[in-house]
Amino acid sequence: MKFLIARLNHETNTFSPVPTPLEAFAPDYDAAAFQANVGMRTAMAAFIDAAKRVGAQCVTPVSATANPSGPMDADAYNQLTDRIVAAAAGCDAILLDLHGAMVAQNTPDGEGDLLARVRAAVPGVPLGVALDLHGNITQKMIDNADVMVGFKTYPHVDMYETGEHAARLVLQMLQQGTRYAVRWRQLPLLSHTLRSTTLGGAMAAAVSSARQAEGESVPAMTIFAGFSLADIAAPCMSVVATAECTAEGEALCTAALDRVAAQIWAEREGYVYASEPLADAFARAQRMAEGAGKPLLLLDHSDNCMSGGTCDTMDVLQAAWRHGLTGIATGPLSDPEAVAQLVAAGVGAQVSVRLGNKVPLARLGIVKEPVLVHGTVRAISDGSYTVTGPIYTGQRCSMGRAVWLDAGGTQIVVVEQPHEPWDLGVFSCVGLDPTAYRYLLLKSRMYCRPVFVPLSAGLVECDSPGVTSSDYRLFPFENLRQPVYPLGDVPAYP
Numbered sequence: 001m002k003f004l005i006a007r008l009n010h011e012t013n014t015f016s017p018v019p020t021p022l023e024a025f026a027p028d029y030d031a032a033a034f035q036a037n038v039g040m041r042t043a044m045a046a047f048i049d050a051a052k053r054v055g056a057q058c059v060t061p062v063s064a065t066a067n068p069s070g071p072m073d074a075d076a077y078n079q080l081t082d083r084i085v086a087a088a089a090g091c092d093a094i095l096l097d098l099h100g101a102m103v104a105q106n107t108p109d110g111e112g113d114l115l116a117r118v119r120a121a122v123p124g125v126p127l128g129v130a131l132d133l134h135g136n137i138t139q140k141m142i143d144n145a146d147v148m149v150g151f152k153t154y155p156h157v158d159m160y161e162t163g164e165h166a167a168r169l170v171l172q173m174l175q176q177g178t179r180y181a182v183r184w185r186q187l188p189l190l191s192h193t194l195r196s197t198t199l200g201g202a203m204a205a206a207v208s209s210a211r212q213a214e215g216e217s218v219p220a221m222t223i224f225a226g227f228s229l230a231d232i233a234a235p236c237m238s239v240v241a242t243a244e245c246t247a248e249g250e251a252l253c254t255a256a257l258d259r260v261a262a263q264i265w266a267e268r269e270g271y272v273y274a275s276e277p278l279a280d281a282f283a284r285a286q287r288m289a290e291g292a293g294k295p296l297l298l299l300d301h302s303d304n305c306m307s308g309g310t311c312d313t314m315d316v317l318q319a320a321w322r323h324g325l326t327g328i329a330t331g332p333l334s335d336p337e338a339v340a341q342l343v344a345a346g347v348g349a350q351v352s353v354r355l356g357n358k359v360p361l362a363r364l365g366i367v368k369e370p371v372l373v374h375g376t377v378r379a380i381s382d383g384s385y386t387v388t389g390p391i392y393t394g395q396r397c398s399m400g401r402a403v404w405l406d407a408g409g410t411q412i413v414v415v416e417q418p419h420e421p422w423d424l425g426v427f428s429c430v431g432l433d434p435t436a437y438r439y440l441l442l443k444s445r446m447y448c449r450p451v452f453v454p455l456s457a458g459l460v461e462c463d464s465p466g467v468t469s470s471d472y473r474l475f476p477f478e479n480l481r482q483p484v485y486p487l488g489d490v491p492a493y494p
């Protein structure tokens with residue numbers, strides 16, 4: 001037996017100006033693609049393990065993943081998907097590790113088009129897909145897979161288990177002749193990323209119902225929160241189930257889908273995020289920071305590079321200054337031009353530098369002015385560090401060169417590449433101890449939390465104009481199908 005196993009992951013923020021060329025994926029091919037997943041916790045690793053268990057040969061044309069950014073270059077999309085399609089011939093099963101919210105310059109439905117091509121290449125061959133919880137599901141994806149399973153956790157910690165689940169069902173198709181099909185309900189509901197955490201709230205309740213359905217009536221059920229920063233027809237929430245193709249299996253699946261979709265709709269307010277005005281947020285932060293002895297976290301979630309942000313906007317920092325906050329540590333801020341100037345000036349130099357706000361947010365029609373900052377260069381490093389945990393422990397990261405700029409009341413780590421503050425290493429690589437300051441301003445939504453929340457006196461979310469802002473009014477949706485909640489009233493659903 002031969003299994004086609006491939007990984008192609010991209011979450012596309014169509015409003016992001018950050019380009020997505022082939023190099024952004026650092027793709028591995030064939031034997032290297034296989035090796036890149038062995039022993040990892042990816043869905044593809046679970047596919048490989050499942051294939052090994054039944055003695056199947058693994059055909060692994062591609063393993064490629066890029067950070068969230070703007071639409072994928074057409075050329076990159078074609079090259080990577082062509083390789084996957086070309087490898088399908090002669091395979092007995094197809095197992096694909098995809099994201100579900102991939103938009104390329106030449107298609108709004110990256111996964112749907114890929115799955116349709118693979119299916120057309122090998123009609124009738126069992127095809128299973130593992131997806132991210134933030135997948136934007138389409139009818140084309142549903143129609144061209146037999147088995148579809150997504151993550152049940154956010155922060156995502158069950159990629160391997162998701163792959164294992166999909167592989168188990170595909171093996172049942174092969175070995176026992178079970179027939180599966182994918183069924184779904186899509187809700188006219190834009191969920192907010194900060195409300196898609198499975199640690200609590202409406203999303204956690206929906207996932208719990210999906211787990212219950214899996215124990216009782218369907219072989220698989222996933223709650224897809226969707227990724228709303230995509231200008232496609234329906235970047236919306238979906239409930240997706242894999243049904244056994246029997247009258248009873250279909251009936252059970254229909255009932256389960258209707259039940260869980262109705263639950264999500266009834267709790268739709270739980271998926272909406274209302275931004276607090278910055279002045280209110282800072283006033284609250286000041287009260288919380290008083291006598292705390294630990295830094296107060298300010299999360300600039302509107303410029304999160306792990307959702308397509310430029311990692312260079314200055315709005316929250318400027319607003320904090322206007323509000324009189326001092327004792328701030330912040331970073332990493334991506335500004336290669338400023339890094340070059342600060343490195344040339346050297347450690348100890350007094351400098352005036354035009355900082356941040358340099359990448360135009362063209363799709364939002366926003367162009368900002370860099371901010372003139374005066375300060376002293378405290379340290380310079382190559383900007384690389386080893387993650388000390390608790391997630392991705394041991395992984396080596398690089399931000400390009402990094403500089404610690406001391407601007408009096410504010411300490412800023414300036415780097416050459418966008419980088420999520422998901423580890424203390426982003427500060428310690430220049431010798432800065434972020435816990436020594438009253439406020440810690442981070443451009444992050446979720447990834448910073450496991451590391452920085454335990455070190456902090458509390459957390460205040462700060463919204464501002466950026467490509468990952470929580471204010472939907474900033475985003476000029478052209479393709480979004482209306483009406484959709486919460487942008488408008490949806491008369492009656494379901």
Ligand SMILES: [Zn+2]
Nearest residue numbers: 132133134156
């Ligand atoms: Zn996700």
